[in-house]
Amino acid sequence: MADLSEFDIIKQYFSFSHYGHQPSENVLLGVGDDAAILSSSKNPLVVATDTLIEGVHFPNNFLPQHIASRALGVNVSDFAAMGVKPTAMTMALSLPASDSQWLADFSRSLAQQCEYYGIALVGGDTTKSPCLSVSLTLLGNTYDEGGSTLRRSAAQDGDDIWVTGSLGKGAAALALLTDTFSREEWPCNQTAKENLIASFYAPQPRLDFGIELLALANAAIDISDGLLADAQHIAEQSQSQLSIIGDTLPLHSGLLSHTDPDKIKQWALSGGDDYELLFTAAPSRAEAIVALSDKHQLPCQKIGAVKSGRGVKLLGRDWSGFEVDGYRHF
Amino acid sequence: MADLSEFDIIKQYFSFSHYGHQPSENVLLGVGDDAAILSSSKNPLVVATDTLIEGVHFPNNFLPQHIASRALGVNVSDFAAMGVKPTAMTMALSLPASDSQWLADFSRSLAQQCEYYGIALVGGDTTKSPCLSVSLTLLGNTYDEGGSTLRRSAAQDGDDIWVTGSLGKGAAALALLTDTFSREEWPCNQTAKENLIASFYAPQPRLDFGIELLALANAAIDISDGLLADAQHIAEQSQSQLSIIGDTLPLHSGLLSHTDPDKIKQWALSGGDDYELLFTAAPSRAEAIVALSDKHQLPCQKIGAVKSGRGVKLLGRDWSGFEVDGYRHF
Incomplete structure (x- = not known):
């Protein structure tokens, strides 16, 4: 497990099918192509991106399950402040190494959180980097066609x-x-x-x-x-x-x-x-x-x-x- | 200019209004709130995220204008492979320091590229990090209600x-x-x-x-x-x-x-x-x-x-x- 490729990591840890999380009905094409496809809605689309970086937004050696819950919580909070429910997200994950225990703990926690909020992980990018960081982009639709949100x-x-x-x-x-x-x-x-x-x-x-x-x-x-x-x-x-x-x-x-x-x-x-x-x-x-x-x-x-x-x-x-x-x- | 806050940076460099780039007609609410709002479409939504990290995806001391053109080019390429035109994006930008010359060069190049492709920068997150990285999430709609793409x-x-x-x-x-x-x-x-x-x-x-x-x-x-x-x-x-x-x-x-x-x-x-x-x-x-x-x-x-x-x-x-x-x- 010491030499997982980016593709192995995505397949094993970020497809989420093995957590019993059924693909959301608005996901027409999920993880695994150049881009994901979501079904359309008459209601305007809300989108927000937030990044957490080790040593900046959380201390060094923070446990992977806490990094996941914190990253998702912080991002969902932006949607709370708009009064809108997020339904899908992409993730840019940058890691110093492909540690399979770390990945297992991180992805289990992220999958649990996603299931709790009803958010489908539909795509992203996993890269090697000297700095550990997680950047999530959340998507959701407003409750009406007029695009009402808290502003x-x-x-x-x-x-x-x-x-x-x-x-x-x-x-x-x-x-x-x-x-x-x-x-x-x-x-x-x-x-x-x-x-x-x-x-x-x-x-x-x-x-x-x-x-x-x-x-x-x-x-x-x-x-x-x-x-x-x-x-x-x-x-x-x-x-x-x-x-x-x-x-x-x-x-x-x-x-x-x-x-x-x-x-x-x-x-x-x-x-x-x-x-x-x-x-x-x-x-x-x-x-x-x-x-x-x-x-x-x-x-x-x-x-x-x-x-x-x-x-x-x-x-x-x-x-x-x-x-x-x-x-x-x- | 040595101590720009995150808010100053977003206002000065990533609102793009001062580049003559008119807000795209599908942007109902752009940079500056907890999330952005895009108008709806009957056609399914395509979304892709790509990250570029200094020392991994481009050499150290790469010029900011080249980081911008490379980041956008690489991301647009995913949409090319789907046969879909991107129209909006969010950016997670992580920087070791708030260097105003760097930011001016980077944002000018990014704005030019966005204008060329017709992509509106609608939101994101700018954070301090030991590692320089740019993560873009592009959004666009398929050409028909059936969601046709190259797969x-x-x-x-x-x-x-x-x-x-x-x-x-x-x-x-x-x-x-x-x-x-x-x-x-x-x-x-x-x-x-x-x-x-x-x-x-x-x-x-x-x-x-x-x-x-x-x-x-x-x-x-x-x-x-x-x-x-x-x-x-x-x-x-x-x-x-x-x-x-x-x-x-x-x-x-x-x-x-x-x-x-x-x-x-x-x-x-x-x-x-x-x-x-x-x-x-x-x-x-x-x-x-x-x-x-x-x-x-x-x-x-x-x-x-x-x-x-x-x-x-x-x-x-x-x-x-x-x-x-x-x-x-x-």
Whole structure:
């Protein structure tokens, strides 16, 4: 097994037929030709690409099953933020070596995730590279012929600003995984620790919630770059001001034992990798949003309001002067 | 300019509006949201992903404009082999640093190529990585509602086997670029040299030819892995034997001055990166294929026949015993 060719790898690990995952009915031609063919739809096509690179988006020696669940979760999160269900994907996988155990673990996890979300892996490219990376392109159709989606540009003056779940867990989990803190500084308990790390291994994109939110919200984005940076994207594209009240932010419980309040704020405001939904909706939708939150057992917190103006304003006695940067790749 | 964020890079270099490239009419929402939206079509969707990695698919310090033209050319070649026109794409670009001159050169070249082929860049992901890589996912619709394409699996017993253009240029160009030969061994003249290197910098996918070939050929594949490896793909998927006559292979003129005939054969049979079309068609189509070849001023050579059996058979006095391997990434 030491010398698997690219073709062997695709046949053995990425055809997915041996996982009992039946080819999706919209796949007319799957893995194995120069390109894949998907059946047509009257509804517009949604497409998004996301890349995860070892040492940049996850630590070195991350287990292959976690790389798979993280890569798919992060990509599905983009579709959650559009309110659209993904149905097919291609994968560009770059690997330093063809390690059959690694491939078996990675592909088993990817197949399970694909089956869970109902996504068919229809094609891609497997190449040797000094750097391990996974780039997924997801495809899906909108729910109507008009192409309705949640967009960053649709926030309206007077909208409430909401966020799902809790904040700061992406950055806190990374601190745990890379061991960049002392026990005195952050006496995080074992349960909180495990919960944080699990959310990093396999982000839970808010897909079902996002799809139903399409009928209620105006603008939405997923929090991958950090709350403030992602709020800034909505503000820019909607030409509005997002006014956020720091004291209302739902912090992940694992953060609260940290002794440095500034570190907690930094993680929650700019840590990124939280994969929650930040969205805006008319105040008249509040009751329906709370009902949706109950239905999906997903906490939703109102954290501010959309106003005329520009940019993001952070309010609250302990928050307003806080200096933050969004997550920057470069 | 030393500290461009991912958002700055996308806005400045990959929105393409400042190249006079009007958004394609099938792009409902382009770069800048969580996902892009394309208008629907009654015809099935074709999708393919290809990745190019520095040091693997092109030498180190390759100029950015050549990386762009090569990345797009190689990807369009997959669509040529399906007989389908690509209309949109996403890009996953991984870069060691945000060098503004590099980005300007790369994006100018990519925009020119996109405009030439009529492809809209609709989204993607730009990330920092120790390894430079470009992964493109191309999308297009088939020409009819039935989803007609050229496929690897459709070769018929009795078909002629044809190849476009000339063989061996990919491997020969790589030898020139990496300087792995002596002047005595290969006294390649300057014109041939320039011609070979230009074909490596910017492969000319046989897209217009492939689209018209859809009405004439049965099976097709593009020669990216080497003639024999790609013939093997058709043989396997069509459950036929491809019998190829070595002496009929159209060798690139730049190869002929090489003093080692075995090296020439190796480049032509297994070098890969030629991006020509290998296709099979009923003998009754020969006249129409020659006419198509004349129309596109693209030489086409009949190099063998499809028979019952399995695998690829190489015939000819100096060829039949020749040991070759297809290009293997791992």
